[in-house]
Amino acid sequence: MDFLRPASWEEALAAKAEHPTAVPIAGGTDVMVEINFDHRRPEYLLDLNRVGDLYEWEVGEDSVRLGASVPYTTIMERLRAELPGLALASHTVASPQIRNRGGVGGNLGTASPAGDAHPALLAAGAEVEVESVRGSRRIPIDAFYTGVKRNALAADELIKWVHIDRADGPQQFSKVGTRNAMVIAVCAFGLALHPSTRTVRTGIGSAAPTPVRAKAAEEFLNAALEEGGFWDNGKIITPSVAKRFAELCSGACNPIDDVRGTASYRRHAVGVMARRTLTWTWESYRGTAARSEGVA
Amino acid sequence: MRVNFTVNGRPQEADDVWEGESLLYVLRERLGLPGSKNACEQGECGSCTVRLDGVPVCSCLVAAGQVEGRDVVTVEGLADHARQRSCGDASGTSLDEAKGWQARGTDSQTGEGAELAPIQQAFIDAGAVQCGFCTPGLLVAADEMLERNPDPTDADIREALSGNLCRCTGYEKIMDAVRLAAARQQEAV
Ligand SMILES: Cc1cc2nc3c(=O)[nH]c(=O)nc-3n(C[C@H](O)[C@H](O)[C@H](O)COP(=O)(O)OP(=O)(O)OC[C@H]3O[C@@H](n4cnc5c(N)ncnc54)[C@H](O)[C@@H]3O)c2cc1C
Numbered sequence A: 001m002d003f004l005r006p007a008s009w010e011e012a013l014a015a016k017a018e019h020p021t022a023v024p025i026a027g028g029t030d031v032m033v034e035i036n037f038d039h040r041r042p043e044y045l046l047d048l049n050r051v052g053d054l055y056e057w058e059v060g061e062d063s064v065r066l067g068a069s070v071p072y073t074t075i076m077e078r079l080r081a082e083l084p085g086l087a088l089a090s091h092t093v094a095s096p097q098i099r100n101r102g103g104v105g106g107n108l109g110t111a112s113p114a115g116d117a118h119p120a121l122l123a124a125g126a127e128v129e130v131e132s133v134r135g136s137r138r139i140p141i142d143a144f145y146t147g148v149k150r151n152a153l154a155a156d157e158l159i160k161w162v163h164i165d166r167a168d169g170p171q172q173f174s175k176v177g178t179r180n181a182m183v184i185a186v187c188a189f190g191l192a193l194h195p196s197t198r199t200v201r202t203g204i205g206s207a208a209p210t211p212v213r214a215k216a217a218e219e220f221l222n223a224a225l226e227e228g229g230f231w232d233n234g235k236i237i238t239p240s241v242a243k244r245f246a247e248l249c250s251g252a253c254n255p256i257d258d259v260r261g262t263a264s265y266r267r268h269a270v271g272v273m274a275r276r277t278l279t280w281t282w283e284s285y286r287g288t289a290a291r292s293e294g295v296a
Numbered sequence B: 001m002r003v004n005f006t007v008n009g010r011p012q013e014a015d016d017v018w019e020g021e022s023l024l025y026v027l028r029e030r031l032g033l034p035g036s037k038n039a040c041e042q043g044e045c046g047s048c049t050v051r052l053d054g055v056p057v058c059s060c061l062v063a064a065g066q067v068e069g070r071d072v073v074t075v076e077g078l079a080d081h082a083r084q085r086s087c088g089d090a091s092g093t094s095l096d097e098a099k100g101w102q103a104r105g106t107d108s109q110t111g112e113g114a115e116l117a118p119i120q121q122a123f124i125d126a127g128a129v130q131c132g133f134c135t136p137g138l139l140v141a142a143d144e145m146l147e148r149n150p151d152p153t154d155a156d157i158r159e160a161l162s163g164n165l166c167r168c169t170g171y172e173k174i175m176d177a178v179r180l181a182a183a184r185q186q187e188a189v
């Protein structure tokens, strides 16, 4: 095995171009487990810890440009206002020690259906900027996950930034597991209200071969909210609408039975989380809508 | 490969390091510092917790090559680290001192005879140590929390220690120990 230690982004891209089989290692919280257990013996490890760009982030007008290696701890502490869904999801990852090392770039690299960043990114709206010596491109988050633990990266590409839309309304993240800390999701759900476009977006984790959006549920809810004038009147969402939304979210799942849970439990739980996160976010939207109208 | 880094305030050099090796392995097997424990090698238990550039991490998940030029504090250097924090005295802990840490006629029941960080003394006083396997990781994690947050709530303590498993104590005495250390730290100010 060889250990490659590029000191800059350009050097990292050059190394990846020269050794396309090299395995990038950022926080190492996925890669080192595989090496420790002999599940993986890469010819080259490509250390990204010295690439400073990957630890930076910038809050823009409409989106946040998040470096691939920014640790979950930083996201929780520094980007809670701009990226509330991702900050909540980050807080559910493993433990402080893991959150101090792991980040969204590694979560995307592994592309596990159970990765907690994915539902939050899908719900918020995001693009993954990847680069190689050939140039860079932005992959919409919906097109990033291509199969179980597979993503759209080419062999010579590295993830540089994740561009995540800044929250324009309340966001929530919910995860089912056997305890509060150090738990891989049985299933997870992210929901974001986007009042500026009057749309709702979702993300489902661990209930299909890849993280997915519940598109039919989103379309149904968008139409129902529009029709009922809900965005303007800020009324409580009709229980039948919430129920139908939850059913459609369950329907978007394509889960399996495994040691963590059965397929039918996952479908059920996703429905419950969909209804709850909708209620929570809508309550908070109504609260702000009422406040901004004032008492006059 | 060779890895140069700072351990407990002193520069160290590890030789013949395999490229896929963890920082935990380097500390225990190359430098002879077995304080950090190996219980799972998959980030689940926290018994290998050390500070990397000040930040608590699982040393079993850090590749040895990633620590080149960086700063590591292990449980062996915790007393010195705590002293440095309270009186700015930065002597560091040599490898020999670190290795010989328990061999100085210490009474393991009371901690008498050894230099201990306040969190270590509190663990002994509160009876928070049973088999002791989880203790080094808990000490490093708890000490770091008290540095950041001198007046933690119970929820803060639970959160900060949520990555450290203990199979013996049921955690209550560990909570007591951290509360005790926090209280003593505040008295001292
Ligand atoms: C005990 C434990 C508990 C965990 N719990 C959770 C959990 O609750 N939720 C969760 O989502 N995850 C969990 N994980 C998994 C892991 O922590 C996350 O997936 C984390 O986001 C990985 O980030 P990293 O920087 O450590 O990745 P690494 O291990 O460094 O890399 C992961 C993958 O991404 C690739 N990669 C990394 N950076 C780049 C880049 N810039 N460009 C291209 N490829 C890249 C690597 O080659 C590798 O394939 C857990 C892991 C452990 C050990």
Ligand code: FES
Pocket: B037, B038, B039, B040, B041, B042, B043, B044, B045, B046, B047, B048, B049, B058, B059, B060, B061
């Ligand atoms: S040995 Fe590192 S976390 Fe268990």
Ligand code: FES
Pocket: B128, B129, B130, B131, B132, B133, B134, B135, B165, B166, B167, B168, B169
């Ligand atoms: S004292 Fe035995 S594991 Fe904690």
